Amino acid sequence: MGVKQGCLLSPLLFSLYINDLPDALPGGVNVAGVNIKVLLYADDLVLLADLPEMLQSMIDAFSTYCKTWSLTVNLLKSKILVFRKGSRLSSNVNWSYDGEQIDIVNNYKYLGITMQYNLSFNMQLKEKLAASKMAIASNWNSFVLNKRISNDSKLKIFDAASKSIMCYAAQVWGFKSYDDVEKLLRFFLKKMLKPPNTPNYMLNLEKGLHSMHVHTLRLHFSYIRKVLELPENRLPRILAKEIIRQKCFWFEEWEEICNKNQVAVTDLPLKAMHKVIIESMIQNESTNLKADARNGTFHDLYPLLDFNRPPPFRYKLSTNVTSLIIKARGGLLNINARSFKDNTDGRCTVCNQDATENTLHFIGVCPVYSYIRKIYFKKAVLNESELINILSGENFIDLYNYLIEALKYRDMIINEFF
Numbered sequence: 001m002g003v004k005q006g007c008l009l010s011p012l013l014f015s016l017y018i019n020d021l022p023d024a025l026p027g028g029v030n031v032a033g034v035n036i037k038v039l040l041y042a043d044d045l046v047l048l049a050d051l052p053e054m055l056q057s058m059i060d061a062f063s064t065y066c067k068t069w070s071l072t073v074n075l076l077k078s079k080i081l082v083f084r085k086g087s088r089l090s091s092n093v094n095w096s097y098d099g100e101q102i103d104i105v106n107n108y109k110y111l112g113i114t115m116q117y118n119l120s121f122n123m124q125l126k127e128k129l130a131a132s133k134m135a136i137a138s139n140w141n142s143f144v145l146n147k148r149i150s151n152d153s154k155l156k157i158f159d160a161a162s163k164s165i166m167c168y169a170a171q172v173w174g175f176k177s178y179d180d181v182e183k184l185l186r187f188f189l190k191k192m193l194k195p196p197n198t199p200n201y202m203l204n205l206e207k208g209l210h211s212m213h214v215h216t217l218r219l220h221f222s223y224i225r226k227v228l229e230l231p232e233n234r235l236p237r238i239l240a241k242e243i244i245r246q247k248c249f250w251f252e253e254w255e256e257i258c259n260k261n262q263v264a265v266t267d268l269p270l271k272a273m274h275k276v277i278i279e280s281m282i283q284n285e286s287t288n289l290k291a292d293a294r295n296g297t298f299h300d301l302y303p304l305l306d307f308n309r310p311p312p313f314r315y316k317l318s319t320n321v322t323s324l325i326i327k328a329r330g331g332l333l334n335i336n337a338r339s340f341k342d343n344t345d346g347r348c349t350v351c352n353q354d355a356t357e358n359t360l361h362f363i364g365v366c367p368v369y370s371y372i373r374k375i376y377f378k379k380a381v382l383n384e385s386e387l388i389n390i391l392s393g394e395n396f397i398d399l400y401n402y403l404i405e406a407l408k409y410r411d412m413i414i415n416e417f418f
Contacts, residue, residue, distance in 0.1 A: 011042065014042075014043070017069070018040070018069075018071075021038065021040070021045075021062075021065060022037050022038050024061055024062075024064075024065045025037045025038060025047070025058050025061050025062060025065075026054070026057050026058060026061055027047075027048075027049045027051075027054040027055070027057060027058045028048055028049065028058075029048045029049065029050050031235075031238055031239055031242055032238050032239075032241065032242040032245075034235075034238050036048055036235060037058070039235075041111060044110070044111065046110070047059065047062065052093055052095070055080075055095060056095050056096075059095060059096070059097055059102075062097075063097055063098050073097065075097060075100060075102065078097070078102055078103075079102065079103050079104070079105045079108050080095050080102050080103065080104045080105070081104075081105055081106075081107070081108045081115060081117060082104065082117060083117055083118075083119060084117055084118070085118065087117075087118075089104065107123055112168060112169065113168075113169050113172065114127060121172075121173040121176075121178070122178075122180070124169075124173070125166075125173075125178050125180040125181060126180055128165055128166050128168060129166060129180050129181075129183060129184055131165050131166075132162045132163070132165045132166040132184050133162075133184070133187060135161045135162040135165055136158070136161075136162050136187070136188055136191065139157065139161055140191075143157050144188075144191060144192055147318055147319060147320055148318075149319075150316060150317075150318065151192075151313055151316075151317065151318075151319060151322055152316065154192065154319070155209075158188050162184065162188065163184065163185075163212075163215075166181060166184045166212070167181075167212075167215065167216055167219065170215075170216040170219040170220060171219050171220055171222075171223035171224075172220075172223075173216070173220075174213075174215075174216030174217055174218075174219050174220035175216075175217060175220045175250040175253045175254065175257075176213075176250075176253055177211070177213040178213075181212045181213065181216065182211060182212050182213070184212065185207075185209070185212055186200060186203055189203055189207055190203070192319055192323075193206075193313075193319065193322060193323040193326060194323055195323065195326050195327055195330065195332055196327075196332055197332065198326075198330065198332070199292075199296070199298075199299075201289050201292035201293055201296070202293065202296075202299065202302065202330055204285075204289050205289050205290070205293055205307060205311060206311045206312065206313055206326050206329070206330075207311065207313045208310060208311040208313050208314040209313075210282055210285065211285055213281075214278060214281055214282060214285070217257075217277075217278065217281070218274075218278060220250070221274040221277075221278075224240060224250070224270075225270055225271060225274070227240045228240055228241070228270070254277070257277055257281070258277060260284075261277065261280040261281055261284050262280070263276055263277055263280045289307075290307045293305075293307060298331075299330045299331040299332070300330070300331025300338075300358055300359045300360075301329075301331065301359050301360065301384070301387070301388060301391060302329060302330050302331060304384075304388050305329060305388060305391055305392045306388070306389075306392035306393070309392050309393040310393065311393075312325040312326060312329070312393070312396055313326075315396060317396065317397075317400075321396070321397070321400045324400055324403050324404070325396050325399060325400055325403075328359065328363065328391060328399065328403055329391050331358070331359050333359065333362065333403070333407070334407075335357045335358070335359075335362050335410075336348065336349060336356075336357040337356045337357045337358040337361075346358070348361055348362075348366055349414060350366065350368045350410055350413045350414065351366050351367055351368050353366075353367070359387075359391075360384055360387055362406065362410075363382065363387055363390075363399075363402065363403070363406070364381065364382030364383065364384070364386070364387040365381055365382070367380075368409070368410075368413070369402075369406045369409065369410075372402055372405050372406050372409070373402065375402075375405075376398040376399075376401055376402040377390065377398065377402065
């Protein structure tokens with residue numbers, strides 16, 4: 001009251017006005033010897049208690065405070081969230097504000113984060129995944145399908161318009177790997193490149209990018225380091241120090257990541273420790289993906305490729321060029337013998353050699369395309385080793401040009417004679 005709407009003084013005056021609120025409240029929870037009664041952010045307020053009857057006493061005291069200083073509470077937005085291991089609460093448990101019962105909920109959105117009774121972030125991530133996909137859809141025709149925009153530019157737009165939504169508050173939850181988070185990048189790449197029947201390991205290798213978990217873990221690490229540099233009386237620092245002391249929550253996950261990646265970091269400063277963890281994760285991700293590719297049985301020559309070379313997605317190629325090359329590398333071309341798909345007859349329909357029309361036959365051997373092969377590969381026939389070298393990145397542009405002409409000629413023959 002007494003200031004104009006939008007006045008810059010309003011937030012400061014409000015903060016000063018309610019500055020004595022914690023002193024008017026009983027109860028609270030004890031963290032490392034510090035009693036925390038209330039969390040205040042602008043006009044959002046959270047009362048904290050570890051016993052049902054204490055929470056009611058706090059609500060009653062809060063009601064008295066509001067009446068004294070002419071403050072009103074929006075009960076439609078006010079809820080009770082009980083953090084617990086079990087899924088059900090006793091029917092006798094309830095709380096009220098001035099005689100009006102307050103709803104008890106299993107989840108509540110606080111400062112943009114959906115908090116759940118069991119401390120899970122699954123609901124938060126599913127909501128953000130849906131919003132992130134919608135952001136991709138809203139930019140679909142303007143940039144995802146635009147052939148004039150490079151892959152790198154599309155990735156930058158993806159980072160700004162979609163990834164940023166998905167990773168909201170990753171500083172809080174990013175210490176852990178979530179499949180819903182990884183789904184977003186896979187969804188974007190599949191929509192952009194349209195590779196059929198592509199396993200996750202192949203898509204991750206072909207994009208040549210780190211997992212989303214690497215990104216969210218970096219955000220989380222950076223945040224924790226900043227929190228630990230705060231003054232000693234700040235609640236985030238007190239809480240972070242206690243989590244480290246008790247080796248619980250995100251610190252427990254840190255230890256698990258270290259064990260999983262065989263990293264010994266106990267004697268390192270925090271920033272150096274985080275750097276070692278990230279580098280080890282990246283190295284292990286790459287090693288595991290390559291191992292999965294080597295053990296694959298449904299994608300023709302893909303297990304034999306040289307994965308130490310940059311994948312096509314990391315070259316400055318247009319999306320349609322990248323897409324076709326990935327299909328060739330992964331045995332995903334629209335020819336008769338695709339090992340991931342049941343075919344009644346996988347033989348080549350454009351030559352009379354009774355040969356299986358797989359990747360080697362179509363790109364390297366089939367005599368029908370020998371003149372095209374001579375133009376781009378300087379040879380009428382390619383053996384398996386030569387073709388693997390080409391698919392691994394000897395010259396992706398020549399490979400793309402060959403594929404375009406050969407596929408066009410194949411379609412013409414099939415349409416004319418079959």
